[in-house]
Amino acid sequence: MNALLLLLACDTGFADPSRAFGPPVPDGPRHATTIHAPTTLGVVDTPLTDANGTPIGVACATCHGPDPESSWAAREGAPFHTGVKLAHGPIVCDSCHAADRTALHLADGTLVPLADTIELCAQCHGPQYRDYTHGSHGGMNGYWDTRRGPRTKNHCADCHAPHAPAYAAVLPVFPPHDRRPLEAE
Ligand code: HEC
Ligand code: HEC
Ligand code: HEC
Ligand code: HEC
Structure with missing residues (x-):
């Protein structure tokens, strides 16, 4: 710290002026931090895409309603989602x-819209959620200093499928083959 103060006091400047510190950022309003939402969150996936290439999904409310007894799905009664395989602890x-x-x-029974899935994850994964809010889990894009510009964070479901959240193991591969003979070093 003392050494730093000494350096600043000398004010000899940088040999390369382009590396000099920029002017301090005035303390002002902060830009927004938004959480990216997967386009397939809360809809049944279909193989269809719209003109922009965005996947088209079917909303849950098409077949399910707030009253489970009288919803179309309950009256239909037939199995529909046959591909769900749960691999998420007990x-x-x-x-x-x-x-x-x-x-x-x-x-506690509080209903959470599918779009707010993070609240649900946070309830059972406190340490990861704490790390996420601090920025050390889940990554982010944009500005670290939100006085300078906005920030976007990933959604838990961008990386973890809610039904099978384990992160796929990375398969180690051999290093690239160096075709240069060793003598050339
Ligand atoms: C950890 C919480 C969690 C558990 C446990 C869970 N789900 Fe889900 N489920 C979700 C979330 C979150 C979504 C929304 C995901 C999306 O749309 O990408 C979802 C989506 C679905 C969907 C919508 C269609 C689809 O395939 O995305 C169906 C059907 C479904 N779940 C059925 C089940 C069934 C059946 C089980 C038990 C075998 C189950 N879920 C267990 C959280 C859970
Ligand atoms: C095309 C109609 C349709 C759509 C869209 C749909 N479901 Fe279903 N769903 C059904 C039917 C039919 C059943 C089986 C009858 C029942 O258990 O009510 C069912 C059952 C379920 C079950 C119970 C499964 C079980 O094994 O007990 C869950 C959970 C579920 N749906 C979640 C969702 C969610 C979440 C969405 C939206 C992401 C969704 N569904 C969209 C038709 C649909
Ligand atoms: C009701 C409690 C509950 C909810 C809600 C829940 N989880 Fe889990 N989760 C668990 C349990 C229990 C385990 C297993 C822990 C273990 O085996 O040590 C687990 C395991 C995991 C794992 C580690 C998987 C592995 O095999 O390494 C991840 C990642 C995960 N959950 C992510 C999520 C995400 C993302 C959500 C929100 C969509 C979520 N969880 C919602 C209880 C929950
Ligand atoms: C950018 C991708 C990404 C996002 C977003 C993300 N995670 Fe993770 N998560 C990971 C990776 C990578 C691991 C480590 C997997 C491993 O070590 O095998 C992990 C591990 C976990 C584990 C297992 C921890 C352990 O020690 O085994 C849980 C639980 C978890 N994440 C929950 C969450 C929750 C809750 C959110 C949202 C608040 C979230 N994650 C957001 C990538 C992500």
Whole structure:
């Protein structure tokens, strides 16, 4: 610290002027931090895409309603989502899905829209959520100093599939083959 003060006091400038410190950023309003939302969150995926290449999904409310008894899905009764395979510790479907299938629920019964899935994850994964809010889990884009510009963060579901959240293991490969003979070093 003392050495730094001494350096600043000398004010000899930088040999390369382009490396000099910029002017201090005035303390002003902060830009927004937004969380990216996966386009497929809260819809049933289809193989279709729209003109912009965005996947087209079917909203849960197309078949499910707030009253599980009278919704179309309950009357239909036939199995529909046959591809769901759960690999998420010891928890079961109803740990997350509410009786109203258009929503999720917290442990105390509070309904959470599918778009706010992070609230649900945070309830059971406190340490990771804390790290996420601090910026040391989950990554971000944009500006570290939000006085200078906005920031975008990833959604938990960008990286972890809610039904099978384990991050795929990375397969180590051999290093690139160097075709230069060793003698050339
Ligand atoms: C095309 C109609 C349709 C759409 C769209 C749909 N579902 Fe379903 N869903 C059904 C049917 C039919 C059943 C089986 C009947 C039942 O259990 O109510 C069902 C059952 C379920 C179940 C219970 C599964 C089980 O094994 O107990 C969950 C959970 C569920 N749906 C969630 C969702 C969510 C979340 C969405 C939106 C992302 C969604 N569904 C969209 C038709 C649909
Ligand atoms: C950890 C919480 C959690 C558990 C446990 C869970 N789900 Fe889900 N489920 C979600 C979330 C979050 C979504 C929305 C994901 C999306 O749309 O990408 C979802 C989406 C769905 C959908 C919508 C269609 C789809 O395939 O994306 C169905 C159906 C579904 N879940 C059924 C089930 C069934 C059946 C079980 C139990 C075998 C189950 N879920 C267990 C959190 C959970
Ligand atoms: C109801 C509690 C609950 C909810 C809600 C929940 N989880 Fe989990 N999660 C668990 C449990 C229990 C385990 C298993 C822990 C273990 O095996 O040590 C787990 C494991 C995980 C793992 C590690 C998987 C592995 O095999 O390494 C990840 C990643 C994860 N959850 C992410 C999420 C995300 C993302 C959400 C939100 C969509 C979520 N969880 C919602 C309880 C929950
Ligand atoms: C940019 C991708 C990314 C995002 C976004 C992300 N994670 Fe992770 N997460 C990872 C990686 C990578 C690991 C480490 C996997 C490993 O070590 O095998 C991990 C590990 C985990 C684990 C397992 C921890 C352990 O020690 O085994 C949990 C639980 C978890 N994340 C929850 C969350 C929750 C909750 C969110 C949202 C608040 C989230 N993650 C957002 C990439 C991400």
